[in-house]
Amino acid sequence: MQIKWNKILLIIGIALYVYGLKLAYTDFISPAFSYFGFINLHPSTLEQFVSIVFVFIPILWSNTHAYRPSRIVYWILYMMVYIPAMIVPDYVRIDNFDEIITLKYVLLFCMALLYMTGYFKLIPVYYTKMKAKVMMLLIALFSLSLWGIIVQTFGIHFNFSQVDDVYDLREAYRDQVNRVSGYAMNWQSKIVNALLLALGFVNKNKLLIFIGVFGQLFIFSITGQKSVALSSVFILVIIFCLRKSGRNFVLHFVYGITALVFLTMGLDLMMNSSEYTSLFIRRMLITPGLLLSYYFDFFSVNPQVHLSHSVLGPFFNYPYDKLPPFLIGEHYFERVGLAANANLWADGFANFGYAGIIGFTVLLVGILYVYDSISANRNFVVSAALIAMPAWSLVDTSLITSLLTHGIVIAFIINYFLKSERKVDPLYETNHRVKLGSSLE
Incomplete structure (x- = not known):
């Protein structure tokens, strides 16, 4: 029964968070920063409904505890990248039923991959003895x-x-x-x-x-x-x-960020400004979704870079005279020298398209799996x-x-x-015991 109520509370928290982001965008951010690309094309009800469905699908497999560090990373990316990537493009794109739908399916698949990391049987780790x-x-x-x-x-x-x-x-x-x-x-x-x-x-x-x-x-x-x-x-x-031990991490984290969203809007209402929504919502939460849309649009029709500006430079010729963040900054914000640094999935698409998004997610899954094993x-x-x-x-x-x-x-x-010392909640020991081979200290 407790698990059922936690899931209901999680759904309510996510719904409030999405509503808060939308309200902040339409009433505070877009009016003040439309000149900077935060425009409002007034998406249809159907377009917004489809995006919200994508937001809530991960809740079907999610629970409200986080007993491994990989789950902490999962919820940070879900709240701060995945949800903005689902809802923000609706406001800046003319057609939200073109290839952007495929992008959303790929991101949904990546979220499932990340969540599965928490179920992997941990590998035994030999710890070097050090006081x-x-x-x-x-x-x-x-x-x-x-x-x-x-x-x-x-x-x-x-x-x-x-x-x-x-x-x-x-x-x-x-x-x-x-x-x-x-x-x-x-x-x-x-x-x-x-x-x-x-x-x-x-x-x-x-x-x-x-x-x-x-x-x-x-x-x-x-x-x-x-x-x-x-x-x-x-x-x-x-x-x-x-x-x-993370038993209620998800609910605290979701409601904490949601409270921050509404608090900043309340402060700006009292001060008749957009300063706080700009700092806490536009920069931290809205911009990742906006830039993912811009990276997707640009590198869907222009050459992808295949890490030729990075580790694969000796094998590929870089096709541009600027690095990707400066390309996007100049192309969409019309500011030379502006670095529009984007998230891991936008960078993955810029390099290898959909394969890059999935590939970098798989790499992150591997990294988190090893980190979980060390953290056991x-x-x-x-x-x-x-x-x-x-x-x-x-x-x-x-x-x-x-x-x-x-x-x-x-x-x-x-x-x-x-x-x-690893201190574990007795509830975790009883119901969520980690299966792993013997680790040596």
């Missing part, structure tokens, strides 16, 4: 080296006086940043600080939480990237939702927090870029070597 204190010392040294690179490149200063003009901060950051310092920024903000927040929560250590949040704010004061400032809240929300004898909250930020990066970054640049590989290394 937790030694690993924590190595992490501290790693973090200090990252901070050394950051300070050497950007200096020690807080630019909060310029926070209202983040574009000046971003411009200054782009002028100073190099490849090494870029890696340092990403690894510190998306992996090390997230780890500190998770460990602080698990061990009830307020100092670690303070250091993690302070580190994020310091990096934001340099980069001007609002995603960095929001990431502290994002990680803490993920950790909060993971209480009781690790603290679930710590494992999930480590992979949450790299997973969030998939909302606007390719999978290949996220592996190293955004820290997926680093998350694997830390999770493997950092011995942490």
